Amino acid sequence: MSNRLPPLTALRAFDAAARHMSFAQAAAELNVTPAALSFQIKSLEEHLGAPLFRRLNRAVELTEAGTALSRGAAEGFQTLATAWRAAQRTQDTQTLTVTAGPAFTAKWLAPRLYEFAQSHPEIELRFAASLQRMDLMRDNVDVAIRFSSSVTPELYVLPLAEEWVMPVMTPALAAQYPTIESLTHAPIIFDDSVRFLKAPIAWSDWFAALGVSYNPTSGPRFSQADHALDAALAGVGIVMGRRALVVKDLAEGRLVAPFPTALATGARFSFLCLKGMENRPQIATFRDWILTEIEKTAHITDNLTILDLAAS
Amino acid sequence: MSNRLPPLTALRAFDAAARHMSFAQAAAELNVTPAALSFQIKSLEEHLGAPLFRRLNRAVELTEAGTALSRGAAEGFQTLATAWRAAQRTQDTQTLTVTAGPAFTAKWLAPRLYEFAQSHPEIELRFAASLQRMDLMRDNVDVAIRFSSSVTPELYVLPLAEEWVMPVMTPALAAQYPTIESLTHAPIIFDDSVRFLKAPIAWSDWFAALGVSYNPTSGPRFSQADHALDAALAGVGIVMGRRALVVKDLAEGRLVAPFPTALATGARFSFLCLKGMENRPQIATFRDWILTEIEKTAHITDNLTILDLAAS
DNA sequence: TATTCAGTTAAGTACAGCTTAACTGAGGCG
DNA sequence: CGCCTCAGTTAAGCTGTACTTAACTGAATA
Numbered sequence: 001m002s003n004r005l006p007p008l009t010a011l012r013a014f015d016a017a018a019r020h021m022s023f024a025q026a027a028a029e030l031n032v033t034p035a036a037l038s039f040q041i042k043s044l045e046e047h048l049g050a051p052l053f054r055r056l057n058r059a060v061e062l063t064e065a066g067t068a069l070s071r072g073a074a075e076g077f078q079t080l081a082t083a084w085r086a087a088q089r090t091q092d093t094q095t096l097t098v099t100a101g102p103a104f105t106a107k108w109l110a111p112r113l114y115e116f117a118q119s120h121p122e123i124e125l126r127f128a129a130s131l132q133r134m135d136l137m138r139d140n141v142d143v144a145i146r147f148s149s150s151v152t153p154e155l156y157v158l159p160l161a162e163e164w165v166m167p168v169m170t171p172a173l174a175a176q177y178p179t180i181e182s183l184t185h186a187p188i189i190f191d192d193s194v195r196f197l198k199a200p201i202a203w204s205d206w207f208a209a210l211g212v213s214y215n216p217t218s219g220p221r222f223s224q225a226d227h228a229l230d231a232a233l234a235g236v237g238i239v240m241g242r243r244a245l246v247v248k249d250l251a252e253g254r255l256v257a258p259f260p261t262a263l264a265t266g267a268r269f270s271f272l273c274l275k276g277m278e279n280r281p282q283i284a285t286f287r288d289w290i291l292t293e294i295e296k297t298a299h300i301t302d303n304l305t306i307l308d309l310a311a312s
Numbered sequence: 313m314s315n316r317l318p319p320l321t322a323l324r325a326f327d328a329a330a331r332h333m334s335f336a337q338a339a340a341e342l343n344v345t346p347a348a349l350s351f352q353i354k355s356l357e358e359h360l361g362a363p364l365f366r367r368l369n370r371a372v373e374l375t376e377a378g379t380a381l382s383r384g385a386a387e388g389f390q391t392l393a394t395a396w397r398a399a400q401r402t403q404d405t406q407t408l409t410v411t412a413g414p415a416f417t418a419k420w421l422a423p424r425l426y427e428f429a430q431s432h433p434e435i436e437l438r439f440a441a442s443l444q445r446m447d448l449m450r451d452n453v454d455v456a457i458r459f460s461s462s463v464t465p466e467l468y469v470l471p472l473a474e475e476w477v478m479p480v481m482t483p484a485l486a487a488q489y490p491t492i493e494s495l496t497h498a499p500i501i502f503d504d505s506v507r508f509l510k511a512p513i514a515w516s517d518w519f520a521a522l523g524v525s526y527n528p529t530s531g532p533r534f535s536q537a538d539h540a541l542d543a544a545l546a547g548v549g550i551v552m553g554r555r556a557l558v559v560k561d562l563a564e565g566r567l568v569a570p571f572p573t574a575l576a577t578g579a580r581f582s583f584l585c586l587k588g589m590e591n592r593p594q595i596a597t598f599r600d601w602i603l604t605e606i607e608k609t610a611h612i613t614d615n616l617t618i619l620d621l622a623a624s
Numbered sequence: 625t626a627t628t629c630a631g632t633t634a635a636g637t638a639c640a641g642c643t644t645a646a647c648t649g650a651g652g653c654g
Numbered sequence: 655c656g657c658c659t660c661a662g663t664t665a666a667g668c669t670g671t672a673c674t675t676a677a678c679t680g681a682a683t684a
Contacts, residue, residue, distance in 0.1 A: 048403065067588040076388045087364070
């Protein structure tokens with residue numbers, strides 16, 4: 001019983017047969033005749049020294065050995081196919097597939113997409129639905145923007161700007177509540193997405209930092225940061241806005257932050273890609289573009305006091 | 313750019329070359345000449361339309377495409393090799409590889425091993441070091457005994473006896489503390505492994521069940537149940553013993569449970585194997601043997617009151 | 625300058641893996 | 655009941671993939 005792999009073509013034939021549970025269909029998939037497939041399976045069974053299929057009247061079924069083999073065979077070939085596609089993808093300098101959370105996609109990427117398309121018409125950006133579990137490898141995604149910093153040896157990780165939070169509102173609302181004391185009567189929008197931070201930041205923390213003892217508890221709650229911001233943009237109330245998600249609205253005057261005190265979160269968005277891929281043209285271009293875009297709104301910080309509660 | 317897989321022999325050659333970072337070593341591994349390997353790689357590069365290796369003076373290094381391909385290729389072939397070994401294993405009716413936690417191995421399996429070897433000399437039992445993450449597939453393990461009941465469609469799960477806990481001690485210690493009141497002065501051993509239960513059971517729960525208000529807090533603590541039991545067997549004190557781990561010691565008189573009130577935990581050990589494998593001779597034999605062994609000590613429950621705190 | 629070492633190239637060969645074609649044996653159907 | 659169909663097997667022969675040996679390249683070492 002050798003420890004080496006059996007002939008791979010035979011294994012692939014078996015995989016197809018096991019997936020279809022039919023030699024004829026498997027033969028069709030592999031573009032060979034049923035006869036060829038029959039031989040492949042037979043040769044594999046000889047290698048193993050035991051049958052893999054039980055031949056029935058008009059069907060086949062897996063033996064125990066076949067069952068055991070089929071699981072890993074399917075997975076193995078799947079992995080190989082994905083890897084091959086990943087290699088092909090490196091040859092394609094035109095498309096770039098990016099994944100990000102819904103909030104970052106809606107409030108950072110989407111508003112800047114037009115700018116990117118203008119400056120880099122040669123690159124076709126694609127978005128992959130945001131997955132909690134990010135599979136840069138498995139899902140053929142080139143770049144992920146993630147709000148966490150899990151470090152793995154497989155990944156190239158570039159931390160983007162530090163994330164802080166600060167109350168933001170429409171200019172109209174700001175006019176209604178000009179002082180910090182009056183703000184305690186303003187309608188509050190709760191963004192529950194900050195709960196994922198290691199040290200969640202509460203409204204009372206911010207008021208306390210400005211010397212006001214106030215702990216608001218009632219008001220609309222949103223589990224997604226972008227929904228909370230949309231509500232704030234509609235003038236519903238004031239919201240604790242995360243830097244990355246509000247800078248553009250602040251820069252363009254749709255939102256204002258009349259009290260220029262922000263709280264550091266200790267967290268940041270990071271740019272992730274597989275190690276060794278960070279210098280592929282599209283990826284490097286996209287990374288540089290992100291950094292430039294962040295730089296464009298860096299002046300927001302100029303008049304800002306950023307307090308780090310954890311440090312003090 | 314075809315979506316189908318490239319020639320598999322070429323892929324395997326590439327995998328070997330990428331793992332060794334040397335064509336010569338890869339050729340040696342595959343028992344072919346370097347010339348053959350060189351051709352294989354070349355053909356793969358032609359399929360891809362781009363080089364996979366950068367040929368340097370005395371070495372080779374992966375290109376970006378090569379890097380992308382090598383990750384999945386290694387994993388894919390690894391998976392295939394494991395699957396093939398799993399298939400080979402089904403042909404072997406002599407050996408059976410079992411994994412279990414340290415406590416179950418030490419206090420249930422080990423003391424009964426001799427009996428198993430006697431009744432089933434045709435089966436060679438092997439033990440795999442207990443892994444938290446159990447990989448019946450990946451690690452070529454046939455059977456796992458686990459103290460949890462995560463249900464996955466891939467697994468055959470057979471719950472074994474319900475687990476309850478009850479104070480146990482040496483007969484000598486029991487003589488010293490004959491009444492429940494006197495027991496409040498006895499040395500207590502804490503088994504922290506019960507913390508993994510959904511509803512952890514504390515000493516105070518048990519005393520309360522017997523109408524005594526007492527919440528011991530000081531005494532030696534063990535993170536592994538078998539170590540706590542070893543201490544109790546040495547006469548160090550009384551310990552909250554889990555059924556599976558103490559029945560044999562109780563049946564043979566090394567430990568006693570003078571107060572026949574046990575608390576249900578709602579948990580149990582389960583017998584796990586890959587679906588479709590449960591009827592392989594060794595696995596079925598081992599399963600039936602476990603059930604018989606449990607039956608042998610079932611009479612322990614006869615004079616026992618088992619309280620379910622969660623139900624009441 | 626010669627040697628060695630890693631990889632490439634060339635030419636030839638053998639067998640793995642394919643095809644076509646005929647066979648088996650169980651259902652389904654008129 | 656006999657005929658057809660369908661899924662898989664077997665046989666015979668062909669093709670080209672994947673191997674071999676042997677000679678070549680070109681940089682590093684001595």
